[in-house]
Amino acid sequence: MSRDCFTPYDWSRSYLLPADVASNIELRGSVGMLGAHNAARGLLVEVCRHTGAHPAGLHYAETVLGDGAIIVVDVTATAHRPTAKHSV
Numbered sequence: 529m530s531r532d533c534f535t536p537y538d539w540s541r542s543y544l545l546p547a548d549v550a551s552n553i554e555l556r557g558s559v560g561m562l563g564a565h566n567a568a569r570g571l572l573v574e575v576c577r578h579t580g581a582h583p584a585g586l587h588y589a590e591t592v593l594g595d596g597a598i599i600v601v602d603v604t605a606t607a608h609r610p611t612a613k614h615s616v
Contacts, residue, residue: 543573550606551586564588572605581607 543566545555553565568588576583585606590598 543569545569545572545583545586549583549586553586553588568603571603572607575605576607579609581609584608
Protein backbone atom coordinates (compact mmCIF):
# COMPACT_ATOMS: atom_id res chain seq x y z
CA MET A 529 0.00 0.00 0.00
CA SER A 530 1.50 3.34 -1.00
CA ARG A 531 1.58 6.44 1.16
CA ASP A 532 -0.41 8.26 -1.55
CA CYS A 533 -3.52 6.21 -0.73
CA PHE A 534 -3.96 8.14 2.55
CA THR A 535 -5.65 11.52 2.81
CA PRO A 536 -5.22 14.19 5.51
CA TYR A 537 -8.50 12.87 6.96
CA ASP A 538 -6.88 9.48 7.56
CA TRP A 539 -4.06 11.06 9.54
CA SER A 540 -6.35 13.24 11.66
CA ARG A 541 -9.15 10.81 12.52
CA SER A 542 -9.33 10.02 16.17
CA TYR A 543 -11.56 9.48 19.10
CA LEU A 544 -12.63 12.72 20.77
CA LEU A 545 -12.46 12.88 24.55
CA PRO A 546 -14.68 15.15 26.67
CA ALA A 547 -13.08 18.36 27.97
CA ASP A 548 -13.17 17.17 31.60
CA VAL A 549 -10.94 14.12 30.99
CA ALA A 550 -7.57 14.49 32.71
CA SER A 551 -4.99 13.62 30.07
CA ASN A 552 -1.33 14.23 29.34
CA ILE A 553 -2.01 14.07 25.57
CA GLU A 554 -4.39 16.11 23.43
CA LEU A 555 -8.07 15.23 23.79
CA ARG A 556 -8.47 15.08 19.99
CA GLY A 557 -6.19 14.16 17.14
CA SER A 558 -4.85 16.38 14.38
CA VAL A 559 -2.81 16.00 11.21
CA GLY A 560 0.69 14.89 12.07
CA MET A 561 -0.15 13.61 15.56
CA LEU A 562 1.14 10.21 16.64
CA GLY A 563 -1.12 7.29 15.77
CA ALA A 564 -0.29 5.84 19.19
CA HIS A 565 -2.13 8.79 20.75
CA ASN A 566 -5.20 7.93 18.67
CA ALA A 567 -4.93 4.33 19.85
CA ALA A 568 -4.70 5.46 23.49
CA ARG A 569 -7.79 7.68 23.15
CA GLY A 570 -9.56 4.84 21.36
CA LEU A 571 -8.82 2.47 24.23
CA LEU A 572 -10.55 4.79 26.70
CA VAL A 573 -13.53 5.47 24.43
CA GLU A 574 -14.06 1.78 23.62
CA VAL A 575 -13.79 0.72 27.27
CA CYS A 576 -16.48 3.27 28.12
CA ARG A 577 -18.65 2.27 25.17
CA HIS A 578 -18.63 -1.38 26.12
CA THR A 579 -19.03 -0.97 29.88
CA GLY A 580 -21.29 2.07 30.19
CA ALA A 581 -18.54 3.87 32.14
CA HIS A 582 -17.64 7.56 31.99
CA PRO A 583 -14.11 8.57 30.89
CA ALA A 584 -12.07 10.17 33.66
CA GLY A 585 -8.39 10.05 32.75
CA LEU A 586 -5.81 9.00 30.19
CA HIS A 587 -2.07 8.75 30.72
CA TYR A 588 0.34 7.96 27.88
CA ALA A 589 4.06 7.36 28.40
CA GLU A 590 6.83 6.11 26.13
CA THR A 591 10.55 5.55 26.29
CA VAL A 592 13.20 5.79 23.59
CA LEU A 593 15.51 2.82 23.34
CA GLY A 594 19.23 3.17 22.73
CA ASP A 595 18.86 2.42 19.02
CA GLY A 596 16.32 5.24 18.56
CA ALA A 597 13.23 3.03 18.34
CA ILE A 598 10.18 4.15 20.31
CA ILE A 599 8.28 1.74 22.49
CA VAL A 600 5.07 2.52 24.34
CA VAL A 601 5.52 1.45 27.92
CA ASP A 602 2.34 2.69 29.57
CA VAL A 603 -1.18 3.61 28.56
CA THR A 604 -3.55 3.98 31.49
CA ALA A 605 -7.22 4.60 30.74
CA THR A 606 -9.35 5.48 33.76
CA ALA A 607 -13.14 5.30 33.69
CA HIS A 608 -15.87 5.30 36.29
CA ARG A 609 -18.94 3.13 36.09
CA PRO A 610 -22.19 4.75 37.18
CA THR A 611 -23.29 3.91 40.68
CA ALA A 612 -25.76 1.03 40.60
CA LYS A 613 -29.19 2.00 41.86
CA HIS A 614 -30.85 -0.62 44.02
CA SER A 615 -34.61 -0.93 44.09
CA VAL A 616 -36.28 -2.09 47.26
